[in-house]
Amino acid sequence: MTSSSIMGAGIGLRIPHVQQLLADESIEIPWLEVLVDNWLVDGGLNQHLLKVVSERFELVFHSVGLSLGGPSPLDFNYLSQIKALKEQCGAHWYSEHASFSGNDDFKVADLLPLPYTQEAVMHISQRIKQAQDFLGERILLENVSTYMSCRHNELSEGEFIAAIAEEADCYLLLDINNAFVTSVNLNQSMQSFMDSIPVERVKQIHLAGFHDKGDYLLDAHNHPVAPSVWAAFKSYINKHGAIPSMIEWDNELPTLERLLQERQIAADILREPSLVGASDDAGDERCA
Numbered sequence: 001m002t003s004s005s006i007m008g009a010g011i012g013l014r015i016p017h018v019q020q021l022l023a024d025e026s027i028e029i030p031w032l033e034v035l036v037d038n039w040l041v042d043g044g045l046n047q048h049l050l051k052v053v054s055e056r057f058e059l060v061f062h063s064v065g066l067s068l069g070g071p072s073p074l075d076f077n078y079l080s081q082i083k084a085l086k087e088q089c090g091a092h093w094y095s096e097h098a099s100f101s102g103n104d105d106f107k108v109a110d111l112l113p114l115p116y117t118q119e120a121v122m123h124i125s126q127r128i129k130q131a132q133d134f135l136g137e138r139i140l141l142e143n144v145s146t147y148m149s150c151r152h153n154e155l156s157e158g159e160f161i162a163a164i165a166e167e168a169d170c171y172l173l174l175d176i177n178n179a180f181v182t183s184v185n186l187n188q189s190m191q192s193f194m195d196s197i198p199v200e201r202v203k204q205i206h207l208a209g210f211h212d213k214g215d216y217l218l219d220a221h222n223h224p225v226a227p228s229v230w231a232a233f234k235s236y237i238n239k240h241g242a243i244p245s246m247i248e249w250d251n252e253l254p255t256l257e258r259l260l261q262e263r264q265i266a267a268d269i270l271r272e273p274s275l276v277g278a279s280d281d282a283g284d285e286r287c288a
């Protein structure tokens with residue numbers, strides 16, 4: 001499928017749900033997000049199966065392995081695999097994170113935030129441009145959850161993301177759960193972050209559930225979307241109009257039926273944000 005745009009609410013494609021999604025013709029989902037890393041690894045999932053999924057559903061691609069903010073050269077072998085699979089499946093776009101995952105000697109399976117400095121803006125922007133030149137299209141850059149602030153910061157996170165988007169001329173993936181987790185963990189305003197994001201570049205929204213650890217919120221993708229995150233989403237859509245949005249639920253994975261219930265809330269808000277019951281604040285109040 002290769003139409004130029006998608007609309008409405010999607011879900012992340014998770015392996016235990018694949019067969020049911022393919023077998024049940026009554027399931028109507030406008031699009032699925034594919035965590036492409038799962039389909040690239042040696043001994044990983046059958047790319048032919050993903051092609052079959054792409055013939056039934058519209059797809060977008062997402063990855064966690066590019067380390068766009070890292071110090072090591074970009075992995076063009078990784079990118080070439082993503083490019084080939086994306087072309088094979090007709091996925092609409094590809095997104096990655098405003099983060100890094102170690103260096104040549106020390107890699108971590110995590111999305112570490114960058115210092116919010118002009119130097120870091122130029123560093124990651126130059127690498128985004130490299131990736132975009134290679135792929136022949138603009139990518140989407142996602143804000144990550146953070147647990148501590150860097151004392152070298154010169155910009156707010158929102159200013160940092162906006163500056164990268166401008167410098168690299170990329171699109172954005174706004175993760176509203178990540179924004180909420182960060183705002184609680186760092187005791188800062190979610191509203192000011194959301195207001196700093198250039199909405200004209202936001203092509204997709206992520207919604208997910210966090211794990212309340214008491215002292216902090218963990219971006220665990222193991223719960224339903226929290227009421228405050230729904231409220232912030234509703235407020236954003238009310239203000240800016242519908243933007244393709246999806247539910248990320250990776251751990252303690254529910255049944256497909258439960259995941260589709262969560263998706264339906266997002267779909268209803270996208271369709272009629274003023275009719276869905278949730279407060280109009282932007283989630284500055286903690287509510288787990």
Ligand SMILES: [Fe+2]
Nearest residue numbers: 142175206248
């Ligand atoms: Fe996300």
